[in-house]
Amino acid sequence: MKLPLLSDALDLGDVREAARRIAGRVRKTPVLHLDALDAISGVELYLKAENMQRIGAFKARGAMHAVGLLTVVERARGVVTFSSGNHAQAVALAARAFGTKAYIVMPTDAPEVKVRGVAALGGEITFAGTTSDERRDAAIVLAEATGARMIPPFDDANVVLGQATATLELCEEVFERTGARLDAVVVPVGGGGLVAGACIVASAYGARVFGIEPDTSDALAQSLAAGHRVTIAPSNTIADGLKPVQVGELNFALARAHRVTSVRVSDAQIGRAFSTLLLHAKTLVEPSGATGAAAVFERMLPPECRRVGVILSGGNVSSDAVRALLASHHAHALPAEISVDALDP
Amino acid sequence: MKLPLLSDALDLGDVREAARRIAGRVRKTPVLHLDALDAISGVELYLKAENMQRIGAFKARGAMHAVGLLTVVERARGVVTFSSGNHAQAVALAARAFGTKAYIVMPTDAPEVKVRGVAALGGEITFAGTTSDERRDAAIVLAEATGARMIPPFDDANVVLGQATATLELCEEVFERTGARLDAVVVPVGGGGLVAGACIVASAYGARVFGIEPDTSDALAQSLAAGHRVTIAPSNTIADGLKPVQVGELNFALARAHRVTSVRVSDAQIGRAFSTLLLHAKTLVEPSGATGAAAVFERMLPPECRRVGVILSGGNVSSDAVRALLASHHAHALPAEISVDALDP
Numbered sequence: 001m002k003l004p005l006l007s008d009a010l011d012l013g014d015v016r017e018a019a020r021r022i023a024g025r026v027r028k029t030p031v032l033h034l035d036a037l038d039a040i041s042g043v044e045l046y047l048k049a050e051n052m053q054r055i056g057a058f059k060a061r062g063a064m065h066a067v068g069l070l071t072v073v074e075r076a077r078g079v080v081t082f083s084s085g086n087h088a089q090a091v092a093l094a095a096r097a098f099g100t101k102a103y104i105v106m107p108t109d110a111p112e113v114k115v116r117g118v119a120a121l122g123g124e125i126t127f128a129g130t131t132s133d134e135r136r137d138a139a140i141v142l143a144e145a146t147g148a149r150m151i152p153p154f155d156d157a158n159v160v161l162g163q164a165t166a167t168l169e170l171c172e173e174v175f176e177r178t179g180a181r182l183d184a185v186v187v188p189v190g191g192g193g194l195v196a197g198a199c200i201v202a203s204a205y206g207a208r209v210f211g212i213e214p215d216t217s218d219a220l221a222q223s224l225a226a227g228h229r230v231t232i233a234p235s236n237t238i239a240d241g242l243k244p245v246q247v248g249e250l251n252f253a254l255a256r257a258h259r260v261t262s263v264r265v266s267d268a269q270i271g272r273a274f275s276t277l278l279l280h281a282k283t284l285v286e287p288s289g290a291t292g293a294a295a296v297f298e299r300m301l302p303p304e305c306r307r308v309g310v311i312l313s314g315g316n317v318s319s320d321a322v323r324a325l326l327a328s329h330h331a332h333a334l335p336a337e338i339s340v341d342a343l344d345p
Numbered sequence: 346m347k348l349p350l351l352s353d354a355l356d357l358g359d360v361r362e363a364a365r366r367i368a369g370r371v372r373k374t375p376v377l378h379l380d381a382l383d384a385i386s387g388v389e390l391y392l393k394a395e396n397m398q399r400i401g402a403f404k405a406r407g408a409m410h411a412v413g414l415l416t417v418v419e420r421a422r423g424v425v426t427f428s429s430g431n432h433a434q435a436v437a438l439a440a441r442a443f444g445t446k447a448y449i450v451m452p453t454d455a456p457e458v459k460v461r462g463v464a465a466l467g468g469e470i471t472f473a474g475t476t477s478d479e480r481r482d483a484a485i486v487l488a489e490a491t492g493a494r495m496i497p498p499f500d501d502a503n504v505v506l507g508q509a510t511a512t513l514e515l516c517e518e519v520f521e522r523t524g525a526r527l528d529a530v531v532v533p534v535g536g537g538g539l540v541a542g543a544c545i546v547a548s549a550y551g552a553r554v555f556g557i558e559p560d561t562s563d564a565l566a567q568s569l570a571a572g573h574r575v576t577i578a579p580s581n582t583i584a585d586g587l588k589p590v591q592v593g594e595l596n597f598a599l600a601r602a603h604r605v606t607s608v609r610v611s612d613a614q615i616g617r618a619f620s621t622l623l624l625h626a627k628t629l630v631e632p633s634g635a636t637g638a639a640a641v642f643e644r645m646l647p648p649e650c651r652r653v654g655v656i657l658s659g660g661n662v663s664s665d666a667v668r669a670l671l672a673s674h675h676a677h678a679l680p681a682e683i684s685v686d687a688l689d690p
Contacts, residue, residue, distance in 0.1 A: 030375035051627045120683045282396045282629040282660035315627035323668045338465045
């Protein structure tokens with residue numbers, strides 16, 4: 001039983017230290033700024049392209065940070081995790097980078113492309129059932145049998161600090177390029193690792209944080225409304241990375257303490273954002289990763305948020321899924337007139 | 346009749362001056378570097394994402410530079426061009442940025458999306474026939490009637506100097522990030538504006554230049570082989586931006602003087618590169634813009650080229666075209682094992 005961290009125990013200094021630790025092991029991803037998206041969203045919009053991060057998602061940051069902090073003794077035993085999504089590849093990547101072994105528990109029906117991705121990074125895959133519970137139980141058994149350290153997908157201070165480095169880079173780069181602060185940082189919410197990290201950074205820089213969830217999978221919104229963590233029913237959404245039925249404990253504490261504004265978007269809005277990002281920003285984002293942008297394109301932020309940073313959290317999507325999404329969702333149309341103001345450099 | 350420039354009349358200093366002139370008016374686009382693409386190509390690969398440039402193509406650079414150099418008297422009369430592709434939008438953008446008028450001659454069968462793009466930037470569109478000759482003739486008539494200055498798509502020193510700034514940024518950013526020079530700069534070739542600019546810059550930095558053409562539309566390859574400019578028959582290729590039947594005069598002189606290596610790729614190779622860039626680099630590139638990357642993915646460069654820069658020249662492609670391309674062309678498969686060496690920052 002871990003002693004829970006207080007939500008104010010983590011600060012910008014911790015994030016800066018995490019950034020130093022993982023420098024050269026994760027990418028400093030580009031921050032995109034495009035006329036077309038400013039015209040569509042009505043704000044000055046900066047996109048942090050974590051879809052171009054190693055393994056195609058911000059998850060590389062948290063895993064790299066957490067695995068990098070293991071002791072020599074722990075490294076000799078390896079790490080284990082039970083995510084079926086981007087976190088699985090992130091842990092495999094981090095384990096290889098630090099010369100330790102990764103045990104990854106995946107569902108028996110995991111997509112071939114994700115299995116290949118984990119295997120290519122040297123992860124040792126165990127298949128266990130098709131539900132999250134079955135995978136977690138198998139991972140616990142594995143951890144006990146091998147002594148490997150569990151690297152949880154979101155409810156962990158070191159994972160949160162790693163994810164926070166994405167928001168740090170976003171805030172710093174926008175300031176370097178424009179000399180101005182962001183009014184808002186907008187991120188997708190699943191288990192809450194990214195939003196918790198954003199809270200630590202944004203509060204230090206005076207930016208509001210918006211956490212965006214699919215309207216059918218809104219554990220954070222319901223928890224913030226209730227004042228305590230709520231477990232929701234499993235549901236379907238095209239944002240398949242945002243389906244945890246509960247946000248993490250530390251994550252919720254941070255979101256609550258920092259007054260995250262929760263926003264819900266529909267699958268239709270997410271799909272439209274996917275197509276808009278692809279055709280107008282020329283960037284491939286998985287539906288989960290497009291959720292933050294969806295809220296901005298639909299103008300769901302308050303009007304005082306003029307300079308907005310959005311984290312495009314991942315870009316792992318198959319060819320067939322791209323085709324299906326484009327067939328079902330039209331991009332936002334460009335306004336009839338585009339302004340051509342001078343640019344940030 | 347213009348006195349032709351000697352091919353050594355343009356140097357790196359001219360490119361630096363062009364870069365200063367257009368700073369803040371075009372974007373400094375990201376340089377992408379992804380593990381997956383290094384693994385596929387077998388080289389250290391840097392992608393200059395001009396698909397994320399204003400109007401979605403590097404053409405914004407040359408047009409902005411050429412239009413920005415007009416005198417006050419010339420600006421009062423406006424500019425005219427007859428491209429049906431990205432150059433049309435680039436000239437409309439530049440004209441608006443400098444407060445002058447753009448007359449754009451487009452084919453009667455121009456895609457709605459391109460017409461809208463030019464119109465949204467305030468370009469005054471004249472429709473004229475469906476062939477390049479009809480458009481050029483109409484543009485000449487317009488220029489005479491209005492006194493507007495012609496901004497040619499590639500055969501022009503100021504346009505070439507503007508395009509050269511893309512290669513300048515690429516070489517400089519790779520050096521800043523890695524402390525090392527590029528061995529090769531690889532660019533698509535249509536009329537030769539981009540490759541001519543690459544020559545001026547790369548020769549100053551000791552990088553070889555590779556000009557990549559569709560194998561059915563290889564005016565540069567044939568011209569270099571013949572030792573003089575060759576006019577080829579019009580042909581079909583999915584790289585619809587690379588179909589000029591002749592490279593520019595200045596462009597050819599520069600390519601020849603700087604010993605450009607010409608490489609031909611098939612539509613199948615271009616399509617495969619399109620899918621690979623989209624699914625592995627998460628970036629949407631039009632087939633013309635994927636031509637340089639195709640040569641690198643197919644390992645058509647000599648083995649001494651270890652650190653390679655490729656310009657992704659544009660990203661304007663419709664939703665339907667994306668779907669058709671993905672349906673017809675599989676991405677390169679990831680190797681069974683991916684290395685996780687330390688990264689450039």
